Amino acid sequence: MKKICFFPGTLALGGIGKLFVNLIEEYAARNIAVDVFLTKKEGEFLDQIPANVRIIEGKGRALTSIPKFIKYLNAERPDAVISAREFLNIVNIACCACSSAPTLPVVSLHTNQTAQNFYTNTDKSLYSNSYFIRMARMLYKKPKKIIAVSGGVADDFAMRMGVPRQKIEVIYNPVYKEYVEEAAPVNQTFQTFTKDGRRFIVGVGRFALQKDFSTLLKAFHLVRKTDDITLILLGEGPLRQELEAEIKSLGLTENVLLLGFVDNPLYYIKRAAAIAVSSKFEGFGNIIVEALGVGTPVVSTDCPSGPSEILENGKYGKLVPVGDPQAMATAIVETLHETHNPAALIARARDFAVPKIADEYLAYIYSN
Known part of the structure; x- marks a missing residue:
């Protein structure tokens, strides 16, 4: 049986949370074994996780959750861990490399960092930190799979991180569901x-x-x-x-x-x-x-x-x-x-x- 772990940090409101919940619900409905490893068990999407999906809670933050995450990988040995967000992607790659499991890290990219930094005029991205860039480039040389949610995001990441563009797969977000008419809001x-x-x-x-x-x-x-x-x-x-x-x-x-x-x-x-x-x-x-x-x-x-x-x-x-x-x-x-x-x-x-x-x-x- 296929077994996939999702590593979103939390399940707070936002595009990433919605993306992960849509995939989790879909795979759970197909009887694929799904785990969700959260650094902290919180977020507005928590109540949408199906009953047959196991939630594992870390230690509140990504760094402090690393030992428990590696222990989880060694014990449960999922086929893949799908992560999102800058630092969690790096943690995913590093922990999979340090574990004894043959788990494949799958990192997903959701932001055009160059555009964000330009328009906000405040480069708060981890990718503006020279130490982080060196560490990230080293880790991205390890076996992994990279998914970008648009071609523009893929192009930007390849340019910024020195990753060959052909190694980044563009898979758009799973968004569309048949619309079911709801009751009119009382407003x-x-x-x-x-x-x-x-x-x-x-x-x-x-x-x-x-x-x-x-x-x-x-x-x-x-x-x-x-x-x-x-x-x-x-x-x-x-x-x-x-x-x-x-x-x-x-x-x-x-x-x-x-x-x-x-x-x-x-x-x-x-x-x-x-x-x-x-x-x-x-x-x-x-x-x-x-x-x-x-x-x-x-x-x-x-x-x-x-x-x-x-x-x-x-x-x-x-x-x-x-x-x-x-x-x-x-x-x-x-x-x-x-x-x-x-x-x-x-x-x-x-x-x-x-x-x-x-x-x-x-x-x-x-x-x-």
Whole structure:
């Protein structure tokens, strides 16, 4: 029987947590033996782990969990350990090398570090530390398999770490699931904003610099000059107060609704006239696939990396330059007045279906 261990650190909200949970659920349903090694047993996705999946808890942090992790590898001898995040990938490779088990470390890359460092102007990545780079380059020479969630992420990692590009496999995120209609949320403000069938566009994500909601607000202000439409933002984050102030300064208080984090974002996305993604950088862009999966048109920045690959350079949605409110506004207005083919968008989303991507992971892990 195949046996796979996932090593995500924690199961907190975010794209990586969602990716791992989707794969864990899929493999558990196939009766593949699945373990999850957590440095700390916490995170919003914990309650989604199937009952037939074993969770092993470490010692709170990656470094302090190393002895227990190696002991686990020696005792349980999984075929592969799939990790994500910079330091956990290095720990995965090192621990597999130190154990007596023939376990294969499979490291997954989720961020375009060059773009992140450029746009945030604060290089906090471990890959900016010269000692870490030397250690990482040494460890990446050891037997392992490397998965990048987009071609852009793979290209960036190869350049930064000196790993031959052909040794990095691009496997997109397992995102798409058939949409099941959920009960309407009880939100009086949303109902008021959209009464009488008023159209709205939606933005989704953490209120942080990466998502650049400021550009979206400026673009929406321009859209309002020609179209009577509402903007609904789903998310929370450290820049909420700044966004609220900008909404007020642009005179959009009656036209922008901040709903915070919601349990069923697809309910809103499915009913939106379009979704607007204003990110400065991504690794992949899960929300774009989710929008396509319910047939909602997409306008996205052509940021590094992911959106252009998902949208096939504009075939399945509009791409605009990063940080350009006028270009985004123009694309949104065009989208609002065009006829769309939801079936074609959903068909594209199925290219990122969980079972399909899970098969690609298995094929790569168990290939020679």
